[in-house]
Amino acid sequence: MWAPLLPPLSATYTRTQPCKNPCQFSQPTPAFPSRPLTPPPPPRKMVEHLFEDIFTVTRLDPDGKKFDRVSRIEARSEQFDMYMQLDVATEVYPMRAGDRFTMVLAPTLNLDGTPDTGFYTQAGRKTLADKFDYVMHGKLYKISEDSSSGQATKVEIYASFGGLLMMLKGDPSSAASFELDQRLFLLIRKV
Incomplete structure (x- = not known):
């Protein structure tokens, strides 16, 4: 003979209020120790980038090579049409035109x-640097506008990474999230 596997509803469930709909049942509330309810932690956000684009190196050392282990590159970005001059430790990370x-x-x-x-900790955590x-880690030390070309006004952003300099020039809307004396990381990956 077949027997049901579940006990009847009246054995395990109780009504919480007078029932308008006979299907509204709930389990009895267990007794919990009283403690204040804390709001859930805010959702973790992903790293926000101040700027990201793909660049193509147009020239190396436009004013001649000044240092043995460092080259100044000139590059143009694809998406935002930004112009950049950047000092790169080419002994560590070689770069060529193109x-x-x-x-x-x-x-x-x-x-x-x-x-x-x-502080740098080598704790084995995954970071953006991976x-x-x-x-490079550095500081943004100057933001200025350049309207000398007779065209639309361009913004120039200057940063120093332990003496290696960067100048990023382009549309002011691309520079809206930058602040003077802001600490920032510059990260590069060849495409």
Whole structure:
């Protein structure tokens, strides 16, 4: 003879209120120790990039080679049509004219977007740097406008990465998230 596997509803469920709909049942509420309810933590956000684009190196050392281990590259971006001059330690990361690379400027290397502490720890955590080949940490020291070309006004952003300099020039809307004296990371990966 066949027997049901579940006990009847009246054995395990109780009504919580007078029932308008006979199908509204709930389990009895167990007794929990009283404690204040805390709001859930805010959702973790991903790293926000201040700037990201793909660049093509147009020239190396336009004013002649000044240092043995460093080259100044000139590059033009594809998406935002930005012009960049950047000093690169070519002994560590060689670059040639015609090379294409992704360049990101970010305020932190933490993937969850938490601010950088200022100390490097090799704790085995994944960071934004794991996705790139060449990383520098520096400070944005100058933001200016250039309207000398007679065309639309361009913004110039200057940063120093331990003496290696970067100048990024282009449309002011691309520079809206930059602030003077802002600490940032420059990350490069060849495409």
